[in-house]
Amino acid sequence: MVQIFNQKNLSFEFERFDMPDFSSHTSPDLAQWVQSKHLQFDVRSLDPDKYSCPYHFHRNAEELFVILSGRATLRTPEGLTELSEGDIVFFGTGPEGAHQLYNHTQEPCRYLDIRTEIGLDVCEYPDSGKINVRPYGEIYRSESKVDYFDGEDKIREKWRELSEKPAQNR
Template identity: 45%
Template structure:
């Protein structure tokens, strides 16, 4: 049976970040709630000055963003570019698919985040050297670390990329 979801009704605030740059809004995994098993799907909202998540790439998950409203900046291996409502951005596995979104405008950046779920995924964070065994623990050169450890200087990192 098809499931209908509305971005305005599905949003919850996630405030588990100790860094204000990463506090934002997301829906639960609406694909999972709809009974799907091979993709994850979340609506996300970034307020002005917020980032989607630490700069990262997946080893076993392809991902795509559909920009539903607003505009922002997308950081990839190639640098930083503008994105806006109507854009669909595909991220392949590996370093070539590394990405991070930022909202630099006053308007909310609203997007749909879709990701494939084909077994165990490993996520890497090039800025900090972290490795995330998705759903398990984060490691930094042989020791366990927190998700936002090392992300305190994200604004400085972006300035070096521009």
């Protein structure tokens, strides 16, 4: 199947978040229209003086932005860079791929956002110390990390309890 999209023909839905500094207009998930197996993509329009999302990186998803019109400032671990129409930016997995956009201009900035979708992803937010298990949207504080064997010290008691119960027939 071949599907052609043109940004001039797309409709945009306003995404209002609980914090006024974050908002954008997003096209419906175009990848769902074509039933893509491993890509998610949409066109976003970032309003003046707004941030795209909290500064973050993915553990299991790559991302690519293509600036279609306007300008924005990109934040990465290397610092700030101005992006303009025609720029293509790739974000790899891990802390090196951390990113956030801010529209520092008086005009909207439109960009194509393409992401891999291969199951579970962990999205981390360095500024706030949060971890997001996607697609479930389960968000945790990173300082609650524990050792792999935390809480496993009573394994023999658990097995003793289980062995005292009658075995189930198969």
